Amino acid sequence: MKKIIISKSTLELLPYPLKGSVDAIITDDVAGFLCGIQERDYEMQLLVLVFVNFDEYNVVKRSVLRNNALLWNAVILDSDFTYQMLVDEDISFIVDCRTSSIMEEELQFIIQRGFSFLEQQVSVINNNEFLEKLVDMKRDQEDLINIGKSLSAEKDPDKLLRTILLLSKKITGADAGSIYLIEENVKGEKQLRFKYSHTFSKDIPIEEFVMPLNKKSIAGYVALTGEVLNVEDMYRLPENAPFSFNKSIDIQHNYRSKTMLAVPMRNHIDEIIGVIQLLNSKEDMNSERGITGNEAFEIKLQSPDDFETKVVPFDQRYEALMEAVASQAAIALENNRMIRQIETQFEEFVKASVHAIESRDKATSGHSFRVAELCKHMAYAVNSATEGIFKDMYFSETEIKELEYAALLHDFGKVYIDLAVFMKGKKLYPKDFENLIIKINYLYRFVELQALLGGNPEVKNAIASEGIAASNGEANMEKLESIRRIKELVYKLNEPTVTDMDPETALKEMIEEINDVLCKDIEGNIIEIIDDITKRNLSIRRGSLNEEERKEIESHVVHTYNFVSKIPWPPEFKNIPEIALKHHEKLDGSGYPSGLKDDEIPLQARMMAIADIYDALTASDRPYKKALSKEMALKILADEAKGRKIDPDLYEIFVRYKIYDAVDRDFYRIA
Numbered sequence: 001m002k003k004i005i006i007s008k009s010t011l012e013l014l015p016y017p018l019k020g021s022v023d024a025i026i027t028d029d030v031a032g033f034l035c036g037i038q039e040r041d042y043e044m045q046l047l048v049l050v051f052v053n054f055d056e057y058n059v060v061k062r063s064v065l066r067n068n069a070l071l072w073n074a075v076i077l078d079s080d081f082t083y084q085m086l087v088d089e090d091i092s093f094i095v096d097c098r099t100s101s102i103m104e105e106e107l108q109f110i111i112q113r114g115f116s117f118l119e120q121q122v123s124v125i126n127n128n129e130f131l132e133k134l135v136d137m138k139r140d141q142e143d144l145i146n147i148g149k150s151l152s153a154e155k156d157p158d159k160l161l162r163t164i165l166l167l168s169k170k171i172t173g174a175d176a177g178s179i180y181l182i183e184e185n186v187k188g189e190k191q192l193r194f195k196y197s198h199t200f201s202k203d204i205p206i207e208e209f210v211m212p213l214n215k216k217s218i219a220g221y222v223a224l225t226g227e228v229l230n231v232e233d234m235y236r237l238p239e240n241a242p243f244s245f246n247k248s249i250d251i252q253h254n255y256r257s258k259t260m261l262a263v264p265m266r267n268h269i270d271e272i273i274g275v276i277q278l279l280n281s282k283e284d285m286n287s288e289r290g291i292t293g294n295e296a297f298e299i300k301l302q303s304p305d306d307f308e309t310k311v312v313p314f315d316q317r318y319e320a321l322m323e324a325v326a327s328q329a330a331i332a333l334e335n336n337r338m339i340r341q342i343e344t345q346f347e348e349f350v351k352a353s354v355h356a357i358e359s360r361d362k363a364t365s366g367h368s369f370r371v372a373e374l375c376k377h378m379a380y381a382v383n384s385a386t387e388g389i390f391k392d393m394y395f396s397e398t399e400i401k402e403l404e405y406a407a408l409l410h411d412f413g414k415v416y417i418d419l420a421v422f423m424k425g426k427k428l429y430p431k432d433f434e435n436l437i438i439k440i441n442y443l444y445r446f447v448e449l450q451a452l453l454g455g456n457p458e459v460k461n462a463i464a465s466e467g468i469a470a471s472n473g474e475a476n477m478e479k480l481e482s483i484r485r486i487k488e489l490v491y492k493l494n495e496p497t498v499t500d501m502d503p504e505t506a507l508k509e510m511i512e513e514i515n516d517v518l519c520k521d522i523e524g525n526i527i528e529i530i531d532d533i534t535k536r537n538l539s540i541r542r543g544s545l546n547e548e549e550r551k552e553i554e555s556h557v558v559h560t561y562n563f564v565s566k567i568p569w570p571p572e573f574k575n576i577p578e579i580a581l582k583h584h585e586k587l588d589g590s591g592y593p594s595g596l597k598d599d600e601i602p603l604q605a606r607m608m609a610i611a612d613i614y615d616a617l618t619a620s621d622r623p624y625k626k627a628l629s630k631e632m633a634l635k636i637l638a639d640e641a642k643g644r645k646i647d648p649d650l651y652e653i654f655v656r657y658k659i660y661d662a663v664d665r666d667f668y669r670i671a
């Protein structure tokens with residue numbers, strides 16, 4: 001701080017030499033001298049006390065502006081002065097007014113008081129600057145905390161980069177910025193990818209591009225050396241600088257990259273993974289407007305003069321602060337990458353597991369994948385609904401992913417079920433049916449043999465000795481015809497389709513006819529043609545499964561739940577086991593495993609029920625049924641909706657948005 005006294009035309013009113021703790025006494029044109037001071041750069045603050053007449057005061061006041069580097073006050077010494085002259089004047093610069101000579105003691109007092117006023121102003125200014133700086137630092141710390149929160153919460157990598165750059169510019173008041181990431185090419189060589197940039201003052205679209213990782217560029221230099229670069233003018237780099245600046249983008253978009261701060265992004269193992277580069281700080285601590293913390297947004301750089309008057313070097317304190325931000329950003333990017341890698345690996349593991357399970361039965365392969373796709377499309381359809389009960393409902397991407405996983409795993413429990421039960425296309429298993437036909441054929445040949453040998457006395461006596469009565473030819477022919485009818489009936493009863501025939505009545509009559517013939521094996525034991533297990537299976541009225549087998553099939557949802565519940569799902573996927581468990585429940589309570597009704601069934605499970613039924617009906621031929629047409633399947637679903645088996649509102653969504661056309665029936669099928 002330097003104290004100066006200036007006086008010229010008023011010297012006749014100063015009969016005593018000027019004294020006091022001043023650094024210089026200048027006799028010169030006051031206004032001209034002060035204007036010259038403003039145009040020069042001074043390392044220290046100047047406090048100037050001027051002795052002027054009233055006219056000179058007005059000249060000085062009009063031509064010299066008060067700023068933080070130059071503070072001045074005036075003592076008016078004018079024999080023609082009257083206080084009436086100050087009625088409409090700005091008196092904030094006036095220390096004293098005199099019309100006659102001043103005594104030596106008075107003069108020293110005036111000088112002391114004048115500089116005392118200026119020193120008080122300096123103190124206030126410094127305090128205000130310090131306070132502004134403290135407030136700005138507080139805002140920066142708050143922004144730093146918010147950055148940590150934002151980076152930890154953001155899962156989308158593109159949004160994460162945008163958030164990193166936006167908050168970095170807000171903290172430093174930067175007008176523009178870019179993010180570069182280090183990556184490896186197909187040859188395993190490291191390169192630098194220009195990933196994202198943004199400028200507040202101008203729309204400067206720049207596509208992603210790749211550049212060599214070397215020290216020739218500023219970003220490459222920072223990435224390789226790990227140094228922080230704080231450049232005051234990009235167009236005036238030192239001649240010995242190992243890097244250079246490419247002005248082509250500036251020229252193309254009529255921009256001026258002036259001040260720049262580039263910091264390396266270091267991850268948790270101190271490895272540099274990228275660079276944050278900021279341009280043109282607009283946070284001027286000496287600005288009359290003060291620091292708001294929003295300079296990055298509020299101040300626009302449009303004219304060439306703006307880049308000279310509104311752009312300042314990046315404050316040194318931002319070097320360390322931005323290193324901290326860059327490290328946070330690097331760790332967030334690495335965490336995000338690892339999370340996405342884990343998610344991808346987990347998803348591929350789930351899909352591989354489902355694929356392995358479905359490969360057991362090529363007839364049903366691809367079912368879980370198609371159901372998952374149908375469920376996703378239904379969720380998006382619900383999101384787009386603008387009327388009805390779903391107009392205020394919205395599934396987030398996380399909730400849709402939860403539904404997708406539940407659908408992929410909904411049949412996982414079938415791995416615990418005997419494959420033969422799933423493959424059972426008829427009421428009898430192939431081997432059991434084959435054995436039954438062998439027995440009936442044996443019975444037929446036995447009766448036929450009786451007919452052929454019954455006329456021979458010796459054979460007749462031999463047969464009689466075995467307790468078998470030889471029948472006459474006519475009776476044998478009737479029995480043979482009856483056995484042929486029984487065989488045809490067995491073929492019909494073995495089919496899983498519904499018929500007008502009562503299977504239990506038909507079986508009873510068939511068994512009575514068989515019992516009329518005592519069929520014995522070679523050891524003389526009576527052969528049981530139709531045993532109890534065969535009776536139970538052929539008595540099935542609909543489908544191919546008996547009650548025990550049906551319960552075994554239905555247990556797959558419980559097996560699925562028990563298995564899926566053991567997976568340590570993150571909180572956002574906690575409902576997967578419940579959704580998978582309840583996808584066979586019906587609104588009327590007729591479903592399984594718990595007979596739930598209406599809202600007891602989660603909406604996602606109700607969505608999966610429709611997708612599951614539709615795909616089961618329309619998928620390629622299965623051992624127990626032929627594939628149905630789309631129209632027939634929708635008719636069946638419509639009947640289910642009317643009977644309150646499935647959710648009618650979701651069925652309406654399924655039809656209105658043509659969800660059924662979203663997935664081909666052979667999609668994901670194993671050839």
